[in-house]
Amino acid sequence: MERLNERASRWKFAENNKHRAPGEVDLHDLHVKEAIAYTERAVQDARHRGDTKINLIVGKGLHSRKGVAKLRPAIKKLLETQGLVVDLDPRNSGVLIVNLDGRPTDTDSVLSVDEILSRFEYEY
Template identity: 45%
Template sequence: MSAQTERRIIGDDYNHATDGEYKKLRDMAHKEYERRKELSQKSQQAYKSGDGAGAKQLSEEAKKHGEKMDQYNRQAAEYVFRENNTDSAHDEIDLHGLYVEEAEEFLGQRIQAAMQRGDPVVKAIVGKGLHSSGGVAKIKPAVEKLCNEHRLRHHIDPKNAGVMIIELPNGPQQPGQVYQQPGPQQQPHYQQQQHQGNYQGNQYHQQQQQGQGKNDNLLVNILCFCINKFLK
């Protein structure tokens, strides 16, 4: 872990909670949210009272405020992500200041890029929930869920509870070993070879192909996940 990352985790570096620009963008998004909510309620009331035209107009106005809300939140997410990750190592990603869906999207993109580079791990700085409402961590369980959905091995850094290390299936396969994604009734990852000669060589080649195929499928799944997040 880089020294820059260690400083961010303990709070000696950039802090989104005190950043005026970040707070302004989130506040603007919240105001648009409140306005959308208000107009949506009025639209429902108009519809119930028989004013279909008025209900439609109010609904359209609410939709516009919802779009503005999304724009401000997107600007805030891109801003805080840039500030947090300017000096990050290539295998690190700081998710502080992001909402859950934003964090999932950025992390999915980073995992995809890391797999294409052949990186063995991604170190996600998920924090400890200190800035979350009620002090309850939201990013960490979301990242765990994402890893479980894509069957990526992961664990908390024993040196820092605010960092999750995500293992990527990119390491070179040893003879007689093949990466297998976790699942019910899974066979052992490492199978002892009992036969020698050409049979062993052919089996190793087949296992390499199987491992590469699973890696490709994982990349496709993560890409689809990122696209779905973007289109929401």
């Protein structure tokens, strides 16, 4: 079952991003754990390209259970613990703008994916 879920998330991610610019990543319809993995990869790719920022489309949570966003707080927390500056796009609250030239990372405060997920009551 996990392999099928992994294949489905790879397909969904590829479909959502096939027409996106390199500095823009759509994480819609992914579970939190999957979105975190794709976010980490997107940040690494952006740094390799020399980008100074990246836009992560996380959605507003309108289709989440009870309309509560799941991706936005988890992704924001992940990136902030890595010392990155994360802001909401003023034109679209479903987009996080990540400044890759953020403050230095305090390695003692960096959380693992599992630690981040345990701090949120998410089903993934």
